[in-house]
Amino acid sequence: MKVFVAVGAKKNGNTDKIADQFIKGALAANCRVITEHLFLKKNMHGCIDCQSCKRNNGACVWKDDVPEMIQELIDADVIVLASPVYFFSISSQLKLFMDRTYAAIEKIKNIRVIFIATGEGPSDVYEEDFRRVIEPIQGFVRCFENTSLEKVICCFDMGTAEDITKTAAYSVAFECGASL
Secondary structure (H helix, E strand, C coil): EEEEEEEEECCHHHHHHHEEEHHHHHHHHCEEEEEEEECCCCCCCCCCCCHHHHHCCCCCCCCHHHHHHHHHCCCCCCCEEEEECCCCCCHHHHHHHHHHHHHCCCCCCEEEEEEECCCCCCCHHHHHHHHHHHHHHHHHHHEEEEEEEEEEEEEEECCCHHHHHHHHHHHHHHHHHCCC
């Protein structure tokens, strides 16, 4: 099984640590895992809705690192989208990547999606307003044939938590990856 992980978070931050646990679980289940840390990509441009990709068999006008990542996503059985919650939404890096998959919308199908989110804010606020965070992910998943959002792993209250490794989300992420 091939797993593609797009991490829209800084390296070694809370979101990245939970994504790493998922990856460890998936590797334990003998999955092939491709991980892209979107913050580390130096050459990513946002979609400008020029429709060039539709006229040119999916080729974007931007000559950057994104098409290679999209090909990895197309070839995957499972994709993991991981993002911290920045001001009640996903990171701009993850959103940019999601927008650029428009070039391959007909090729992305039969994929299971897992979403990982962390936030500093209090869970009593996030639980009520989390729909604002998950709506872009749900909309993204609905764009593709026979694709489903299978699991959401969340961890909030990180502004006061001492250690992400002691949260339920940390162990749930490993178990989720290991169950593939």
